[in-house]
Amino acid sequence: MTLKNFLLDLLIFIAALIAFEPRLTGIPVHEWLSLALGITLTVHLLWHWDWMLNVGKRYFKRLFHISRLKFFVDLLFLVAFITVLLSGLLISRSILPLFGIQTEHRSIWRPLHSLSADLSLLFLAIHLGLNWDWIVCTLKRYLWTPLRRGFSSLLTPSNIEGELCPQPVEETNRR
Amino acid sequence: MKTIFRLTVIVFVMLLIGIGLYAAFQNPTIQSQLGLTSAFGWRGRAAEGTGELFLRESGEQAWRGTGNGRGFGGGQGGAFGRRAGRGEGHGELGNLPSSSGWLGLLGVLLRLAILMAIVVALVKFGRWIGRKFKPSERMNAQNVAN
Numbered sequence: 571m572t573l574k575n576f577l578l579d580l581l582i583f584i585a586a587l588i589a590f591e592p593r594l595t596g597i598p599v600h601e602w603l604s605l606a607l608g609i610t611l612t613v614h615l616l617w618h619w620d621w622m623l624n625v626g627k628r629y630f631k632r633l634f635h636i637s638r639l640k641f642f643v644d645l646l647f648l649v650a651f652i653t654v655l656l657s658g659l660l661i662s663r664s665i666l667p668l669f670g671i672q673t674e675h676r677s678i679w680r681p682l683h684s685l686s687a688d689l690s691l692l693f694l695a696i697h698l699g700l701n702w703d704w705i706v707c708t709l710k711r712y713l714w715t716p717l718r719r720g721f722s723s724l725l726t727p728s729n730i731e732g733e734l735c736p737q738p739v740e741e742t743n744r745r
Numbered sequence: 746m747k748t749i750f751r752l753t754v755i756v757f758v759m760l761l762i763g764i765g766l767y768a769a770f771q772n773p774t775i776q777s778q779l780g781l782t783s784a785f786g787w788r789g790r791a792a793e794g795t796g797e798l799f800l801r802e803s804g805e806q807a808w809r810g811t812g813n814g815r816g817f818g819g820g821q822g823g824a825f826g827r828r829a830g831r832g833e834g835h836g837e838l839g840n841l842p843s844s845s846g847w848l849g850l851l852g853v854l855l856r857l858a859i860l861m862a863i864v865v866a867l868v869k870f871g872r873w874i875g876r877k878f879k880p881s882e883r884m885n886a887q888n889v890a891n
Contacts, residue, residue: 590850593843594850595842616748648762678770691856692860695857699863699867
């Protein structure tokens with residue numbers, strides 16, 4: 571599950587980076603990629619259902635815990651991301667016109683799209699920063715250690731065990 | 746079955762948030778309170794006010810666009826050239842990829858890295874403070890004994 575999580579998160583991260591810069595791909599790819607990002611984000615939420623439920627149910631029991639901060643940031647991130655998707659759809663030049671729906675280009679949704687995209691980037695950074703230990707540990711486990719093992723087996727046959735990422739009690743279901 | 750239920754709940758919550766946001770931002774009272782008006786848009790008005798400054802700056806900073814962009818919502822000037830201006834005189838993002846996109850991506854990565862570094866540093870500092878001021882077990886035992 572951790573590997574699956576890691577691969578999905580990596581995919582979301584790369585797609586988000588590309589989607590954040592529409593000049594890189596042009597508008598049609600930007601719009602379709604963002605929509606696909608919305609779907610993968612839903613899968614991401616689905617895979618972290620237990621964690622969301624665990625923290626959500628006991629949110630006020632132990633308020634000053636980092637998992638509460640993570641939950642709050644994730645909630646804000648979700649709202650910001652939905653705003654990006656919604657405003658993006660409402661000013662869409664590729665997706666909605668494809669279905670015969672004309673969009674309003676000079677509406678309030680345009681500044682809102684830009685503002686919510688900036689906020690999403692901020693919340694993404696906080697989200698990654700708060701999960702930094704897990705990211706580093708998983709990178710070591712699935713990228714660094716196999717690479718090192720590959721190199722060392724070329725020189726001397728050794729068995730380097732992958733590290734197990736530390737999992738706080740309340741976050742057991744998250745990983 | 747469980748997965749379908751969970752998926753339905755997630756999609757429902759997302760739709761609910763989306764509908765709520767749509768209703769809120771379409772409300773004229775909220776629009777005026779936030780300074781968002783459909784005629785110009787606050788960034789549009791900001792662009793109108795500071796167009797000259799950003800027009801000059803846009804020539805120097807590639808990621809801001811190269812001028813002549815139109816501010817979001819209709820304001821004149823290149824204030825938000827990074828997203829709206831492409832320097833071709835019409836200020837709209839094109840359907841085709843632009844080579845300046847790579848520079849933009851670098852900008853996004855840089856912003857992300859700086860923000861992440863700040864958050865990681867704050868978390869580590871918080872943990873260090875927590876460890877520093879956490880009463881030790883020996884002190885607790887002494888307090889209990891007293």
